[in-house]
Amino acid sequence: MFDIAPSEFLLIAIVAIVVIGPKDLPMALRTAGRWIARVRRVSNHFRSGIETMIREAEMEEMERKWREQNAAIMAATPAIDHAPVDPLIAAHAPTEPMHEVAPPEPAPSHGDNPA
Numbered sequence: 001m002f003d004i005a006p007s008e009f010l011l012i013a014i015v016a017i018v019v020i021g022p023k024d025l026p027m028a029l030r031t032a033g034r035w036i037a038r039v040r041r042v043s044n045h046f047r048s049g050i051e052t053m054i055r056e057a058e059m060e061e062m063e064r065k066w067r068e069q070n071a072a073i074m075a076a077t078p079a080i081d082h083a084p085v086d087p088l089i090a091a092h093a094p095t096e097p098m099h100e101v102a103p104p105e106p107a108p109s110h111g112d113n114p115a
Helices: 006-020 025-076 087-092
Strands: none
Touching: 006 025
């Protein structure tokens, strides 16, 4: 992350022991840890806020496109009576009007040959 070599980390630890002293070093490390935790929380909160704003902007863009496409589809299709229909009835309804069909004429029998 910060690309600190082990020799650099050792130098920082020696300087911290000399400047702070071995007696106060644990308290200084706890304080530094608390500050780092706060910075992480703030950065995570900031990042989540930015991501939420991006998601909302994407959703608005998708809704705008949907409205445009819906308007184009509605303009391209003819007006239909949008009466509520029971889906079961609509699934089994005939697509063409029913016509009465005359019964077939009986076939001539072989015994009725006029010739």
